[in-house]
Amino acid sequence: MPRTIIPFGPQHPVLPEPVHLDLQLEDERVVEARPSVGFVHRGLEKLVEKKDFIDFVYVAERICGICSFIHGQTYCQGIEALMSAPVPPRALYLRTIWGELSRLHSHLLWLGLMADAVGFESLFMHSWRVREKVLNIIETTTGGRVIFGACKVGGVRRDISDEALAKILNDLEIIERDIRDITAVFLGNRSIKARLCGVGVLSREAAYDLGCVGPTLRASGIAQDMRQLGYAAFKDLEVRPVTRTDGDSFARCAVRCEELFQSIDLIRQAASRMPAGEIAAKATGNPNGECVMRTEQPRGEVVYQLKANGTRNLQRLRIRTPTFANLPAVIKLLQGCELADVPVLVLTIDPCISCMER
Amino acid sequence: MSSFEMTRLVLKWVVSKPVTTHYPIAPRVLIPGSRGVIEFTKTTCVYCNVCAKRCPTGAIVVQRAQKRWTIDPLLCISCGCCVEVCPKKSLLLSPAHGAPSVIKDRARYGA
Numbered sequence: 001m002p003r004t005i006i007p008f009g010p011q012h013p014v015l016p017e018p019v020h021l022d023l024q025l026e027d028e029r030v031v032e033a034r035p036s037v038g039f040v041h042r043g044l045e046k047l048v049e050k051k052d053f054i055d056f057v058y059v060a061e062r063i064c065g066i067c068s069f070i071h072g073q074t075y076c077q078g079i080e081a082l083m084s085a086p087v088p089p090r091a092l093y094l095r096t097i098w099g100e101l102s103r104l105h106s107h108l109l110w111l112g113l114m115a116d117a118v119g120f121e122s123l124f125m126h127s128w129r130v131r132e133k134v135l136n137i138i139e140t141t142t143g144g145r146v147i148f149g150a151c152k153v154g155g156v157r158r159d160i161s162d163e164a165l166a167k168i169l170n171d172l173e174i175i176e177r178d179i180r181d182i183t184a185v186f187l188g189n190r191s192i193k194a195r196l197c198g199v200g201v202l203s204r205e206a207a208y209d210l211g212c213v214g215p216t217l218r219a220s221g222i223a224q225d226m227r228q229l230g231y232a233a234f235k236d237l238e239v240r241p242v243t244r245t246d247g248d249s250f251a252r253c254a255v256r257c258e259e260l261f262q263s264i265d266l267i268r269q270a271a272s273r274m275p276a277g278e279i280a281a282k283a284t285g286n287p288n289g290e291c292v293m294r295t296e297q298p299r300g301e302v303v304y305q306l307k308a309n310g311t312r313n314l315q316r317l318r319i320r321t322p323t324f325a326n327l328p329a330v331i332k333l334l335q336g337c338e339l340a341d342v343p344v345l346v347l348t349i350d351p352c353i354s355c356m357e358r
Numbered sequence: 359m360s361s362f363e364m365t366r367l368v369l370k371w372v373v374s375k376p377v378t379t380h381y382p383i384a385p386r387v388l389i390p391g392s393r394g395v396i397e398f399t400k401t402t403c404v405y406c407n408v409c410a411k412r413c414p415t416g417a418i419v420v421q422r423a424q425k426r427w428t429i430d431p432l433l434c435i436s437c438g439c440c441v442e443v444c445p446k447k448s449l450l451l452s453p454a455h456g457a458p459s460v461i462k463d464r465a466r467y468g469a
Contacts, residue, residue, distance in 0.1 A: 055414035058437055126367060129377055136389065143393035143451070149437050157438070158391075184363045 001026045010039050014117050014343035017353035025339060033334035041357040048317040053079060053287060054153055064355040065146050067297040069102040072151040074295045078306040079153045082287035088278040091155035096233040096270045098148055100263040105134040106298035107256045110350045114253060117343045118195040123185055130178045137168055155280025165271050176264050183257040196250035200333040200345045203247055210328045214300020216349050218243045219251035226296035237269045252348045286310050297322055299350045323356040388453040393436040395456040396449055398427055403448040409440035
């Protein structure tokens, strides 16, 4: 059968960011997908050689517009490990709360995009309406909506007072109720199920072999969550990875829906155990040595490798972002799928292209 | 069951007020603590240059001899570093986001 090549992206209504796929089709079925990336490469890893290591936190936060806080946090954790700098316990708890708020707004954004991709416009609006409430909490506590700017080497910049924390917990009650309303539709609606159930099945073995991370991996039945490593305040909190065994698009959606409730629970746990004290310790000296830092972003595991030589600039910074790890899975999922399912399948890994290209 | 959920959600919002506002007829409600634009108080500034040294993007230029403090609003990322280090508290991070700029020029303060 003759093959047709359809270019998908870099400008496509379903893609929030530019990635290009050459789809080779036999009739309406995709036989092969060849990705090409590099449209938003900014050379941020190289910039580390010029920027002061303290100032690079701002750059690290701007690697991604959605998981910005966790990028900054991972970078700070790496520098703190190299400098053996102590971090006050309260700062660790505040980082945990902001990290989970970041996960909440990222997953709600993804749910909205997914609703939009399957053609459910009103559900998209509702998801983003709830996300706006989370963004308001973030703006009140950190001063930024998506670029928090709250993390620094040695701790955090801002504190959350007890009254503000009580108000956040109150707001989370309302947000949880709203999320329960919209996730009931995501998980129960017939038209959404028709678009997602059984589409893009990734077996447990395939997910493991392809090196998937985050919700994509957990939806295939592998309980791997970097928060179990106990970074920040997670060592004191109860984190149980959310898993599904079906491995299809619906399972990936269900994992993210349940992780919303998990994040709210983790914020409550952190708030109830929040220690008093300082929010930042003075970090003196320059980093020296090499370290690897792994944290769990909304999209999955991010790996930071830092190499320093005792000067104000790092020698090398390498970042392995979750989308980079999940891209081979998309290529596999697209093989043999219907052309109409391509937008949904690309979205199910929650691609963050600017993160991936740095 | 779920169709009913969505119908309930839709009906609730048919009778509720919209969550969006008619901007700019209804002005945006400012959130206290939000990082907006930098406000400079000329009277208390001693032109010590600490803010310019700590600015991660190099947006601030201080000329002590001319008693001039300038900021490039397009370079400023509103991180609040300068506000934290200012010894005389001459800088303030206002929650307002400021008027849109139509010229690529440094906002000048001082002589």
